[in-house]
Amino acid sequence: MKLAEDFRKLSNMACEDTQVDFEKIPLVALNMTVRKKLGLYLNPKHTVAADWSEVAEAMGFTYLEIQNYEGSRNPTRTILEDWQARNPEATVGKLLSILTEKDREDVVEDLRPLINEDVRKYCENLKKKAEPPLQVPEVDSCVPRTPERVxxxxxxxxxxxxxxxxxxxxxxxSDIAFVHEMIRELEQTEYKLKLCVFDRDVLPGSCVWTITSELIEKRCKRMVVVISDEYLDSDACDFQTKFALSLCPGARSKRLIPVIYKPMKKPFPSILRFLTICDYTRPCTQAWFWTRLGKALSLA
Incomplete structure (x- = not known):
């Protein structure tokens, strides 16, 4: 009871002049320091205390999924990322409730100051984004006539x-040859789709992260992710994938479609494991590949 009362007080303190409900604060508010400490507590197997696998079960992961996570170097971090991506109800409050239900008050007590600080920063960032931008009067012709996002x-x-x-x-x-094939199959056939291929369609000179997020969020209905071993080492692909996932919690809008076109040596990215894959490597279904992908991208 004391622990619950403490967190109610923290909720009231987290943002100035704002009553904060941890149940409405998304898990993305927790930074890497908190996630690493959670791993230090939950990764080791315990005989008397709940570990990551019991927390994952409470989050709704199946027995088979939990078995697959056992091969991860940091299963706690992996389940947090996947839970955050697949479940719109993955909040800081829900995580704290699960830890409390599993009698891990020791974890909650130790991380309480860090969580409070993360929530405070998250609320401050939201408040800044909500404030109207400062309007600077135009004083001369040096003001850019074409904003960065136009x-x-x-x-x-x-x-x-x-x-x-x-x-x-x-x-x-390294996968550009397959992208050219995708252009031929989806733009130059009966589907008549319009694909945004960065090297072909985007003008040079602007900040790559700004224009990429603008294109994904406001210009494109969906995103096709070409998965390969090289993709796993690309910082740009990692940013694009995580940004797209943040726009469609639980894959409700079928916004992100993973595609595999050649065999992989490295493990498939766990953050995409819950999405249906379009697999070009299976000879028995290869004939249906472009039809499935074309239909998925043609949805309103």
């Missing part, structure tokens, strides 16, 4: 409607 692509009209796409293609340079 005139991003080859066919953009700065004076008209921004160019829109059916799908953003997330790929690394």
């Amino acid at each position: 005139g991003l692509t080859v066919d953009d009209d700065p004076e008209g409607v921004p160019e829109l796409f059916d799908a953003f293609i997330c790929y690394c340079q």
Whole structure:
């Protein structure tokens, strides 16, 4: 009871002039320091205390999924990432409730100051984003006439409607030959889809992270992720994938579609494990590959 009362007080203190409900604070608010400490507590197998596997079960993961997580170097971090990606109800409050239900008050007590600080920072960032931007009066002709997020692509009209796409293609340079095949199969056939291929469609000169997020969130209905061993080593692909996942919790809008086109030596990314894959490597289903992908991208 004392622990619950302490957290109610923390909720009231987390943001200035704001009553904060931890049940409404998404898990993304917790930074790496908290996640690492959670791993230190939950990764070791215990005979008397609940470990990561019992927490994962309470989060809704199946027995088979939990067995697969046992091969991970940091299963606690992996289940937190997957839970956050697949479940819109993955909140700080829910995590604390699960730890309390599993009699891990020791973890909650130790991490309480860090969690409180993370929630405070998260609320401050939300407050800053909600504030209207400062309007600076135009004093001379040096003010840029074309903002950074206008005139991003080859066919953009700065004076008209921004160019829109059916799908953003997330790929690394070593997979460009398959991207060319995708263009032929999806743009130049009966599907008549419009794909956003960074090297072909995006104009040079702008901040790559800014324009990438703008394209994924506001210009493209979906995103195709070309998975390969090289993809796993790409920082740009990692950013694009996680950003797209954050826009569709639980994959409710079928926004992100993973594609495998060649055999892999490295493990499939765990953050995408819960999504249905379009697999080009299986000879028995290869004939249906482009039909399935084309239909998925044609959805309204």
